[in-house]
Amino acid sequence: MKIMRINYTNVGIAVSLLVVSFIFFKLSQLKNHSRTTSITLQTTGRAVEPLIKDKAADLFDDQLQKAQDTLESLKRELVLARKDTVKENRMDQPHVDKKKRILRFNGQRLVHLDLKGAPTKMDYLIQVLPHFQKWGATGLLVEYEDVFPYKAKYEVLRAKNSYSEADIKRFLEAATANDLIVIPLVQTFGHLEFVLKHKEFAHLRETEHFTNSLCPNNKESVPMVLGLIDQVLALHPGVKWFHIGGDEVWNIKTCSVCQKDARNKSELFVHHMTPILTHLKNKQVTPVMWDDMMRNWPVEYLKELGPLVEPMVWAYASDLTGYYPPDMWQRYGEAFKTIWAASAFKGATHPWSNFVPIGFHVKNNLNWLNIISKLPATLQVNGIALTGWSRYDHYATLCELLPAALPSVAYCLQTLTQGNMDEELIKSTAKELGLPEEFRINQGRFNDLYHPPNGTFPGHEIFTLVGHLEKAVYDTRGVANLQQGWMLDREVESKFLSYFQVESAYNKTVHGLKILTALQSEAERVLGPVYDDSVIKEWVKDKLDGGVKHFNSLKPQLEELRKVAAGEEGKQ
Ligand SMILES: [Zn+2]
Numbered sequence: 001m002k003i004m005r006i007n008y009t010n011v012g013i014a015v016s017l018l019v020v021s022f023i024f025f026k027l028s029q030l031k032n033h034s035r036t037t038s039i040t041l042q043t044t045g046r047a048v049e050p051l052i053k054d055k056a057a058d059l060f061d062d063q064l065q066k067a068q069d070t071l072e073s074l075k076r077e078l079v080l081a082r083k084d085t086v087k088e089n090r091m092d093q094p095h096v097d098k099k100k101r102i103l104r105f106n107g108q109r110l111v112h113l114d115l116k117g118a119p120t121k122m123d124y125l126i127q128v129l130p131h132f133q134k135w136g137a138t139g140l141l142v143e144y145e146d147v148f149p150y151k152a153k154y155e156v157l158r159a160k161n162s163y164s165e166a167d168i169k170r171f172l173e174a175a176t177a178n179d180l181i182v183i184p185l186v187q188t189f190g191h192l193e194f195v196l197k198h199k200e201f202a203h204l205r206e207t208e209h210f211t212n213s214l215c216p217n218n219k220e221s222v223p224m225v226l227g228l229i230d231q232v233l234a235l236h237p238g239v240k241w242f243h244i245g246g247d248e249v250w251n252i253k254t255c256s257v258c259q260k261d262a263r264n265k266s267e268l269f270v271h272h273m274t275p276i277l278t279h280l281k282n283k284q285v286t287p288v289m290w291d292d293m294m295r296n297w298p299v300e301y302l303k304e305l306g307p308l309v310e311p312m313v314w315a316y317a318s319d320l321t322g323y324y325p326p327d328m329w330q331r332y333g334e335a336f337k338t339i340w341a342a343s344a345f346k347g348a349t350h351p352w353s354n355f356v357p358i359g360f361h362v363k364n365n366l367n368w369l370n371i372i373s374k375l376p377a378t379l380q381v382n383g384i385a386l387t388g389w390s391r392y393d394h395y396a397t398l399c400e401l402l403p404a405a406l407p408s409v410a411y412c413l414q415t416l417t418q419g420n421m422d423e424e425l426i427k428s429t430a431k432e433l434g435l436p437e438e439f440r441i442n443q444g445r446f447n448d449l450y451h452p453p454n455g456t457f458p459g460h461e462i463f464t465l466v467g468h469l470e471k472a473v474y475d476t477r478g479v480a481n482l483q484q485g486w487m488l489d490r491e492v493e494s495k496f497l498s499y500f501q502v503e504s505a506y507n508k509t510v511h512g513l514k515i516l517t518a519l520q521s522e523a524e525r526v527l528g529p530v531y532d533d534s535v536i537k538e539w540v541k542d543k544l545d546g547g548v549k550h551f552n553s554l555k556p557q558l559e560e561l562r563k564v565a566a567g568e569e570g571k572q
Pocket residue numbers: 206214215216217218253254255256257258259
């Protein structure tokens with residue numbers, strides 16, 4: 001027989017839910033009223049101040065959003081409170097402390113520096129290292145790609161803004177001084193665009209016009225990558241681990257020679273990687289390799305590489321439920337003694353992103369803590385690398401810049417070291433970064449009510465700059481949405497246009513244009529202390545000039561549409 005008991009927590013939450021639901025209902029009514037009023041004014045031919053209307057709509061949007069957030073949070077609390085009541089009533093279960101930390105991660109915590117084609121000035125990089133250490137990093141995973149000072153026949157690989165040997169030595173000394181281990185990363189199979197784009201190495205390509213991967217049957221392939229590894233090793237004496245990349249070899253077994261090879265793709269992968277792994281092992285260096293090519297392998301194949309490598313298992317999504325093949329961890333547990341994990345602090349949402357969604361990356365790291373807590377007991381996790389991709393590949397535009405992502409580094413490292421991310425930790429980390437107390441790690445809207453905060457960490461001006469840029473990007477997306485909903489060819493041709501929506505698109509265009517134009521003159525001043533001229537030129541061209549051009553061509557079109565929408569012929 002069930003005994004009904006009053007749970008006052010549940011009652012309190014339920015009452016709050018009712019009150020917020022009522023406020024939400026009233027706000028919705030007010031918003032609808034506001035829109036009706038605007039449309040009525042327009043149809044009666046009275047001028048409406050566009051900016052005031054836009055701001056008013058934004059204000060309602062914001063209040064509605066807040067009310068909706070509160071509703072969602074209360075609903076979640078009610079569900080949790082119900083669950084807790086059930087748990088408390090079951091005497092066979094241990095008491096669950098809601099504030100209990102999930103897991104503090106005590107292994108290596110590496111910050112990945114993806115320097116391809118856009119190295120920060122060495123002085124800046126060195127300036128950042130003590131902050132990494134203070135926030136909880138124990139090391140760095142350094143991917144130089146074309147900015148390493150390659151020599152002799154590899155000199156052609158060097159970008160114009162590559163580092164000098166003296167730079168690297170200074171960097172390594174600073175890392176040691178800050179108790180940060182360094183693991184260099186050199187790609188050895190796929191993602192070798194920076195090598196295979198050059199005519200000197202084009203004959204090593206697996207596919208004639210694809211510059212991404214090597215042909216594993218070309219006898220020069222392995223010696224070529226060993227040459228790269230040895231030059232990097234020579235400048236990194238005493239390293240314990242070396243990362244050989246090995247991810248996303250998409251076009252394996254496609255050339256005429258490999259197609260005739262009796263071995264399957266996995267066997268060809270093992271064939272190519274084994275001499276590279278052995279080369280490092282012989283030098284008393286433990287190789288680390290991305291795991292994605294092996295995720296579906298039967299355990300016998302995995303066991304071939306087991307004694308040679310520590311795989312780095314990567315996943316950057318904010319929810320990793322069902323992300324891996326169901327029996328993958330068990331197979332890895334049978335084949336490998338030690339693995340690494342890789343989460344992300346930037347460069348994992350869109351190839352064109354500028355603004356770093358911190359909450360997204362914090363969730364990704366929390367998911368990793370959860371995965372690690374459930375791994376087979378035989379599998380040891382040496383560490384987690386927080387990846388921070390700068391470009392999706394050698395040819396891609398820059399995504400989030402490192403200085404714009406430093407708050408994300410701090411929050412992700414804190415998540416790993418503290419095993420959680422709660423309100424208290426959000427506030428204390430914001431304070432550490434010099435960000436305002438009310439700083440939120442989940443920023444959903446970038447309207448007039450959003451004011452990009454400033455901090456005190458190195459390069460904080462760039463963090464603020466991309467906050468402003470995101471407001472213009474928000475306008476761009478807003479205009480595109482309005483165009484796709486209210487300004488399609490049929491609507492324009494038949495002059496069946498909503499003045500309200502056309503004007504809203506026009507206002508967003510003017511607003512976005514104003515921001516981008518201001519940033520064009522600001523960018524050089526802000527980026528100058530961190531990046532060289534070539535990076536600044538690229539960033540301004542891709543991120544600002546393109547947007548200015550887009551808005552400038554859109555503005556007269558929307559002006560025309562506004563005239564049409566305001567005319568008598570528009571009101572059918
Ligand atoms: Zn081939």
